[in-house]
Amino acid sequence: MASSSLYGKGLRTLSIATVVAMAVSLVLVFFYVPLEAEQGFLQKIFYVHVPLAIVALCGFVLGGLLAIQHLRTRDPRWDMRSYVVIHMSLIFALATLITGSIWAKGSWGHWWVWSEPTLVSFLIIFLLYATYQPLRFAIEDPEQQARYASVFAITAGAFVPMNYIAVSLSTAYLHPRVLGSSNNLPASMGFTLMVSLVAMALLFATLCKYELTAKHARQQVRALRRQLSGEGADGTRRTRSAAPSLQGTLPQTAGRGAGA
Amino acid sequence: MAALQLERVARHYGEREALSDVSLTLQEGATLVVFGPNGAGKTTLLRVLATLLRPHAGTVAVLGAELPREAWAVRGRVGLLGHEPLLYRELTAQENLRFHARLHGVGEERVRELLEVLRLSARAAEPLRTLSRGLVQRVAVARAVLHDPELLLLDEPHSNLDPAAVELVAPLIGAASGRSRVICSHDPGGGLAEADLVLGLRGGRPALLRAAADVSVEEIGELYR
Amino acid sequence: MKPTVGTWRTVGALLRKELLVELRTLESVPGMSLFAVSTFVVFHFALNRSSIEGDTASGILWVTLLFASILGINRLFVADAEQGGFDGFLLAPVDRSAMFLAKVLTLVAYLVALELVAVPAFALLLLGAPLGPALGNLTVTLLLGDIGVAVIGTLVAALAVRTRARDLLGPLLALPLLVPIVIGGARATAPSLSAAHASGAAARWLLTLGLYDLLFGLIAYALFDFLLED
Numbered sequence: 144m145a146s147s148s149l150y151g152k153g154l155r156t157l158s159i160a161t162v163v164a165m166a167v168s169l170v171l172v173f174f175y176v177p178l179e180a181e182q183g184f185l186q187k188i189f190y191v192h193v194p195l196a197i198v199a200l201c202g203f204v205l206g207g208l209l210a211i212q213h214l215r216t217r218d219p220r221w222d223m224r225s226y227v228v229i230h231m232s233l234i235f236a237l238a239t240l241i242t243g244s245i246w247a248k249g250s251w252g253h254w255w256v257w258s259e260p261t262l263v264s265f266l267i268i269f270l271l272y273a274t275y276q277p278l279r280f281a282i283e284d285p286e287q288q289a290r291y292a293s294v295f296a297i298t299a300g301a302f303v304p305m306n307y308i309a310v311s312l313s314t315a316y317l318h319p320r321v322l323g324s325s326n327n328l329p330a331s332m333g334f335t336l337m338v339s340l341v342a343m344a345l346l347f348a349t350l351c352k353y354e355l356t357a358k359h360a361r362q363q364v365r366a367l368r369r370q371l372s373g374e375g376a377d378g379t380r381r382t383r384s385a386a387p388s389l390q391g392t393l394p395q396t397a398g399r400g401a402g403a
Numbered sequence: 404m405a406a407l408q409l410e411r412v413a414r415h416y417g418e419r420e421a422l423s424d425v426s427l428t429l430q431e432g433a434t435l436v437v438f439g440p441n442g443a444g445k446t447t448l449l450r451v452l453a454t455l456l457r458p459h460a461g462t463v464a465v466l467g468a469e470l471p472r473e474a475w476a477v478r479g480r481v482g483l484l485g486h487e488p489l490l491y492r493e494l495t496a497q498e499n500l501r502f503h504a505r506l507h508g509v510g511e512e513r514v515r516e517l518l519e520v521l522r523l524s525a526r527a528a529e530p531l532r533t534l535s536r537g538l539v540q541r542v543a544v545a546r547a548v549l550h551d552p553e554l555l556l557l558d559e560p561h562s563n564l565d566p567a568a569v570e571l572v573a574p575l576i577g578a579a580s581g582r583s584r585v586i587c588s589h590d591p592g593g594g595l596a597e598a599d600l601v602l603g604l605r606g607g608r609p610a611l612l613r614a615a616a617d618v619s620v621e622e623i624g625e626l627y628r
Numbered sequence: 629m630k631p632t633v634g635t636w637r638t639v640g641a642l643l644r645k646e647l648l649v650e651l652r653t654l655e656s657v658p659g660m661s662l663f664a665v666s667t668f669v670v671f672h673f674a675l676n677r678s679s680i681e682g683d684t685a686s687g688i689l690w691v692t693l694l695f696a697s698i699l700g701i702n703r704l705f706v707a708d709a710e711q712g713g714f715d716g717f718l719l720a721p722v723d724r725s726a727m728f729l730a731k732v733l734t735l736v737a738y739l740v741a742l743e744l745v746a747v748p749a750f751a752l753l754l755l756g757a758p759l760g761p762a763l764g765n766l767t768v769t770l771l772l773g774d775i776g777v778a779v780i781g782t783l784v785a786a787l788a789v790r791t792r793a794r795d796l797l798g799p800l801l802a803l804p805l806l807v808p809i810v811i812g813g814a815r816a817t818a819p820s821l822s823a824a825h826a827s828g829a830a831a832r833w834l835l836t837l838g839l840y841d842l843l844f845g846l847i848a849y850a851l852f853d854f855l856l857e858d
Contacts, residue, residue: 214854271804274797281791285417287858291787294851295801298783301847302805309808309836313815369418388417455718456858479721489712491645493652498645505641506720508633530652546716 154352161349164342171335185249190335192242194343195235196261200303202232202347203268207300210293222289223387225296227354229275231347236269260311267306271299279385289387358386404467406431406554406583407452412461414447421447422607425461429600434584436594436615439604440627445587446485448604449556452585453483466553466583479507482552484560484576488543492532496523496542499531500549507550517545521571536563541572548575555584561593591623635729638722642730647737649707656703657741660696664746667692668753679756686818689750690810693743693770694777698799700738701781704731705789718856728782728852735778743770755821762820765830772837773813779841780805783848786855812837 172190206229213221243262248254257263278295282288407429414422422444429435437445450456451463457471468476483489490499500514518524521541531539540563547555555576561569573579578597588594595601601618603611603626610626611618650656671688672678680688708714717727747766751759759766780802788798816833 214851267804267807271801274800274804277793278787278791278797278801281793281797283792287790290854291790294783294854295787297851298805298844298847301843305840305843306808309811309840312832312836313811366418450858453719455715475721478719481719483715483719485712485715487712487715489716491649491707491711491713493649493707494645498648502641502645503716503720506633506638506717506722508721 154349154356157345157349157352161342161345164338164345168335168339168342171338176331176335177329185246188242188246188249190339191343192239192246193336194340195239195242196265197340198343198347199232199235199239199265200268200307201344202228202235203272203303204300206232207297210296210300213289213293214297219289219387222293223355223358224351225293226279226387227351227358229272229296231351231354233269233272233275235347236265236272239265240269258314260307260314263314264303264307264310267310268299268303271302275299276385280383283383285388288385292387362388404431405429405464406433406466407435407585408462408464410462412448412451412458412463414451414456414459420607422451422604423460425602425604425609427600427602427609427612429583429585431583432581433599434578434586434597435600435602436586436588436598437602437604438588438591438594438611438623438626443604443626444607445604446558447607449483449485449558449585449587452554453481453556454478455483479550480552481554481556482547482550483556484543484547485556485558488531488539489546490531490539490542493530495528495530496534496545497527499542500545503546503549509550513549514545517549517575520575521545537565537568540564541568544572544576548580553582555580555582557584558587559589560586591620595620595623633720633722635723635726638720638726639730639733642717642727643733646730646734650734650738653707656700657738660699660738660742661745663699664692664696664742665749665753667695668746668750672754677754680754681756682822683814683818685750685755685757685821686814688754689747689817689821690773690814692750693739693746693773694803694806694810696742696746697735697739697777697781698802700735700742701777701785701802702788702795702798704735704782704785706794709789714856724853724856725849727856728849731782731785732775732778735781736774739774739777740771743774757821757823762817765820766817769813769816769830769834769837772834772841773809775841776809776837776844777806779845779848780809783844783852783855786852808840809837812840 168190172187176187176190178184178186206225209221209225209228213219213225240262243259243265244254247256247259247262255262275292275295279288279292282291405428407427409425409427412422412425413420425448427435437448439445447456451458451470452465454465454470454474454477463470465477466480468474470477490496491502494502496518497514500517501511503509504511504514515524518527521544523538523541523545526534526538531542534542544560547557557576560572560576564572576582576584578584586594586597595615595618598615598618601611601613601615601623602609603623605626611622668688671692675684708717718724747759747770784798784802784805787801788794791797812833816830816837819830
């Protein structure tokens with residue numbers, strides 16, 4: 144099991160692809176796409192805000208799907224993936240809220256508007272997922288922690304679309320939706336948005352991969368260190384942590400079972 | 404058919420090994436006594452056998468059924484008497500036992516029968532929180548054998564019981580009951596006397612595994628050093 | 629291999645036990661009801677209003693009921709966790725989902741009991757519109773809402789009970805998850821709680837509640853087993 148290269152594989156290619164995509168999208172946003180008539184320069188934040196929102200939402204749902212895999216296979220690596228994806232989506236969600244707020248201030252003069260379903264849904268979703276880490280941290284047994292976190296991730300993942308529907312129904316549209324069937328986005332804007340979306344998705348994937356690789360490496364080092372210093376002492380409790388443990392999936396060197 | 408067949412069973416708690424490399428065979432009707440200091444893995448072992456915990460490695464066969472896959476075939480045939488009585492303090496002995504009887508598909512007469520045998524009838528209608536620990540332990544014994552299990556898992560069963568009570572429960576959970584038993588004990592002398600097979604655990608690992616006849620009380624004492 | 633005792637029988641046994649314990653300890657329902665009535669009093673002073681109707685009335689009723697429910701949710705599994713109820717149940721040859729069903733039904737029962745006290749109290753203390761005509765709409769909406777709260781409440785309570793900060797984590801998890809219930813419920817009852825009793829288009833909100841109940845009922849039912857085992 145070549146797990147040492149499992150997470151690091153392709154990281155460089157992915158990073159380069161991300162940088163390229165981001166560069167292209169920036170060029171498009173600043174030089175290609177025309178200035179929007181009503182909102183002016185500030186409107187360009189739309190090309191950051193909307194991709195952030197879409198990627199974050201997909202990330203949360205993906206976190207739920209990864210959690211389903213974890214419950215099905217009991218392999219802690221799925222839990223690790225789910226954890227990292229949700230973690231990253233939460234950061235993207237915060238960014239969505241901030242950019243959305245800036246856009247709201249620029250367009251409607253208020254730092255917060257209840258009339259924008261995306262912004263409101265995100266606030267609720269943010270509040271929900273903000274409890275993910277405290278929940279994990281509050282459970283000491285790593286296996287139980289992973290299991291409970293997965294249950295949460297699946298429930299919350301299903302909640303994301305449900306919440307969006309409920310909130311949309313309850314808000315009165317005050318301004319035209321930019322991504323809907325009644326969408327009259329000129330071709331240049333649509334294209335730029337697509338490119339920005341791809342760039343954002345690549346960024347998300349790269350950051351997740353970085354985090355997975357780093358965590359994996361750190362755990363391997365810890366495992367090796369413990370092996371070098373003799374068998375894991377039974378009195379020592381590792382410090383409580385919200386992060387998943389990969390116990391059982393790390394490569395074992397021969398002689399471990401043979402006793403100290 | 405062996406009552407228990409364990410092969411290199413392991414269970415970890417995060418990065419710590421709670422149990423590792425435990426292998427043994429227990430014949431039907433025989434008694435296994437497990438010794439070891441606190442934290443050695445005795446309770447973990449009991450809970451694995453009770454199907455409350457899944458083994459992380461190795462194979463476990465209880466009453467012929469392999470865990471965790473065939474856990475359903477085991478539930479209802481095993482009785483657990485742990486540190487906690489597993490009873491609701493606000494309910495009476497009768498209500499508690501009736502509840503467990505319903506969960507196990509056992510009839511009411513059995514509840515009445517056990518209350519009589521354990522001399523609990525007089526106080527069966529009082530909430531458990533008004534009873535002494537010794538009486539509560541007796542109700543717990545009743546709960547453990549309510550469904551007539553083939554295998555008994557006992558964690559220091561005589562704690563809180565006075566000698567008279569120990570005699571009362573003997574036909575139900577003692578050697579005379581005819582059931583296969585696994586007992587966790589802190590009493591080398593008494594424990595050894597009851598055992599057919601002795602397992603000494605230290606740090607989750609088997610430090611001693613031998614027929615009771617070949618073990619001395621001193622050796623058991625060594626485990627705790 | 630299947631469990632040897634039928635699921636509904638098990639649910640029955642569990643329900644009996646739950647209601648018996650509640651009757652003996654009176655921990656949940658009286659507390660929830662008292663909390664609701666006190667909250668109405670607080671609202672009177674906080675809003676400086678003696679009578680409210682429409683959206684405001686609907687909102688205050690639903691929020692109060694929601695927070696009162698949290699009290700019940702917090703206590704739902706405590707007796708089991710502290711007195712070894714999980715182990716006792718897990719050792720029995722029964723379908724684990726029976727516990728989920730029993731707890732949801734228990735919570736619905738508590739909520740209905742709560743509402744039997746809170747709604748009349750609300751009508752008495754704060755509501756500026758007649759309660760009679762609104763009763764039909766209110767009953768249906770509350771029932772649908774109760775199911776949703778019970779389903780999410782049971783799941784969240786089971787999640788929180790084995791953690792360290794259980795009284796804090798429970799509400800933090802439950803509140804965002806229950807926002808759609810508040811949306812659907814409050815919007816559905818607002819028109820009927822106004823003096824100019826309008827029977828608005830409540831259908832779409834009831835549908836939202838129904839969809840929510842179904843979706844999370846299924847999800848919670850499927851996931852609950854994973855919270856029980858070790």
